[in-house]
Amino acid sequence: MSPRKAAALRAGDRTLREHLIATAEQMISERGTAGLTVRAIARAAGVADGVLYNHFADKEELLAHAMRARVATVERALPPLPAPGEATVEANLRVYVEHGLILHNGMLPALTGLLAHPEVLARFAALSGGGENWRERLAGYLRAERDLGRLAPDARVDAATSMIVGACHEPVLSVLFQGEDLAHRVSVDAVDDLVTAVLTGIAPR
Structure with missing residues (x-):
């Protein structure tokens, strides 16, 4: 092991590959992916530029793994999702909505700058391994x-799911496309209003 590689790993027992992913994840959470270069990641990780290519095919693969790690970091801080039959449906849907909002907000820095790099998003999606995501x-x-x-026995579950997912996407998309800092402004009232609309609709009763 080279002295520089040893120095990069001195703080823990993770592998160099894990160290590079963790470094990239930290940089993404702080500054997003726009303009993030191999040289910048290598310097932050304390290794030579070429070391990254010993562990990843290219920068896109590293960023995809870093995004996957970012999702895991955000999810670890969230409470567990409620199971069917527990509490009330209304209370449980609030938890699902808040979970979705926090998850999407936590991913916002990672998504910034990736609109022009769909290959990273494609590799990120492939890393899920077919596992069940929050929407599913x-x-x-x-x-x-x-x-x-x-x-209700005829409840349109797919439509209700799309409503909730779309509401969680909207603040993030507003930031990405309009440059507005809306992802931090979703109030408790907005969550309650969405749950009420899903459960009772908007037609007069």
Whole structure:
């Protein structure tokens, strides 16, 4: 092991590959991906520029892994999602909405600058390994509640899922496309209003 590599790993027992991913994740969380170069990542990691190519095919692969790590970091800080049949559907949907908003907001720095690099997003999606994501868990939760009779038997679960997912996407998209800092302004009232609209609709009763 070279002295420079040893210095980079002195603070812990993770591998150099893990160290590079963690470094890239930290940089993404602080400054986003726009203008993030191999040289900048290498310098922050305390290694020579070429070391990255010993562990990753290219910068895009490293960024995809860093984004995957960022999602895991954000998710670890979130409370567990409720199971069907627990508490009330209304209270549980609030948890799902808040979970989605926090998750998307936590990913905002990583997404900044990637609109012009779809190959990174494609590799990031492939890293999920087909596992169940937040959207699929939400849809599964709603279907289970419908089966339990806690939602109407003809409840349109897919449409309700799309409403909630779209509402969580909207603040992030506003930032990406309009440059507005809206991702930090979603109030508790907005969460309650969304849950109410999903459960009761907007037609007169």
